[in-house]
Amino acid sequence: MSVLDRIRNNPLIGIFLKASCFYIVWQILYDLYLFPDGRLDEFLALSVISNAKFLLTIFGWKIYSLDRLIYIDGYRSVEVLNDCNALSLMILYSGFIVSFGGTIYNKIKFLFIGILTIYLLNVVRIMSFSIATVYFQQYWNLFHEFSPFLFFYPMVLFLWYRWTIIGQDITASYSGPSLP
Amino acid sequence: MDNNWTRHHRFLLRTFLTLVASFLLYFTFIRQVRIKINSELVYPAFVQYAESNNAKIIPTQRRINIIPNGHSTPRGFGIPFGGYFLLPFTILLISRDLKVASGLIGYHLFLFIGPPSIALLYIRGNNLAGTFLQINEMIFTLIFLTSLLYGGNRIFNILKEKKPH
Numbered sequence: 001m002s003v004l005d006r007i008r009n010n011p012l013i014g015i016f017l018k019a020s021c022f023y024i025v026w027q028i029l030y031d032l033y034l035f036p037d038g039r040l041d042e043f044l045a046l047s048v049i050s051n052a053k054f055l056l057t058i059f060g061w062k063i064y065s066l067d068r069l070i071y072i073d074g075y076r077s078v079e080v081l082n083d084c085n086a087l088s089l090m091i092l093y094s095g096f097i098v099s100f101g102g103t104i105y106n107k108i109k110f111l112f113i114g115i116l117t118i119y120l121l122n123v124v125r126i127m128s129f130s131i132a133t134v135y136f137q138q139y140w141n142l143f144h145e146f147s148p149f150l151f152f153y154p155m156v157l158f159l160w161y162r163w164t165i166i167g168q169d170i171t172a173s174y175s176g177p178s179l180p
Numbered sequence: 181m182d183n184n185w186t187r188h189h190r191f192l193l194r195t196f197l198t199l200v201a202s203f204l205l206y207f208t209f210i211r212q213v214r215i216k217i218n219s220e221l222v223y224p225a226f227v228q229y230a231e232s233n234n235a236k237i238i239p240t241q242r243r244i245n246i247i248p249n250g251h252s253t254p255r256g257f258g259i260p261f262g263g264y265f266l267l268p269f270t271i272l273l274i275s276r277d278l279k280v281a282s283g284l285i286g287y288h289l290f291l292f293i294g295p296p297s298i299a300l301l302y303i304r305g306n307n308l309a310g311t312f313l314q315i316n317e318m319i320f321t322l323i324f325l326t327s328l329l330y331g332g333n334r335i336f337n338i339l340k341e342k343k344p345h
Contacts (some may be wrong), residue, residue: 023322031307088318096325153328
């Protein structure tokens, strides 16, 4: 069996190659148009701040925001940079869903559910960053570093796991890629 | 029945202890070594190269973040063989898939050469290099998460096989 055949017959490599192509296309598109335009990053950052502020106000916190900064009265502010708006995680999540087989309808459904879930989790993450400035400011950097493990990765893994079951069931009949 | 029960619980205990040992190994040793490699070798070399190209390096403990001349947002790479290696590697070892585990080692060895070389191009102002640094970050996280998913799935299946009836 040639190396090319072995690569072709390995479902994991197939997923990686498809996902990698997806990321290359996305990143080129992002760097050429979306990043210079700035509206997508701006929308994600500002809407996450506005929703986090709204929810924290409901819970009784005296909270303020200024552009991309959010802060609880008397404590340090949290800035939502482009890297913190969860856009790259949404793309990472989408790359796997698009690469793993399944029907178009189910793909769109999973993309919608996943991206919305990541967005909502980011709102909760930014809320928790603000609250962290009050209760454990000295551990804030550590909390920030490990926050994807608390908020994003478990949910992304769960959704991907569900997708491997659903996508596999549908594609099994025509030998699509499956998780070994 | 007793035999199955023992095997099932022994495997669970071994999984738990291996994860705890890997967690301790990371915080007591690997994290410090990566900080040392970055602060004493990688960071000084990149700062020197960046200064001669009018670029800026943002110091972080286990990453090199670059802002080339005329750019505003940093892009960079992390020192390999960190937590994003150790956790999936441990899970793959527990799931007894040495082939995929060695693939993971191979990928992290590549990370010692690939991203730093691309980063040197980015410092010199090559925009495409910046794009590839970002693509590498995404593939890096994809490999981390899919390894967890794959290894976790195998552990789950092993546990199902050993489950007492």
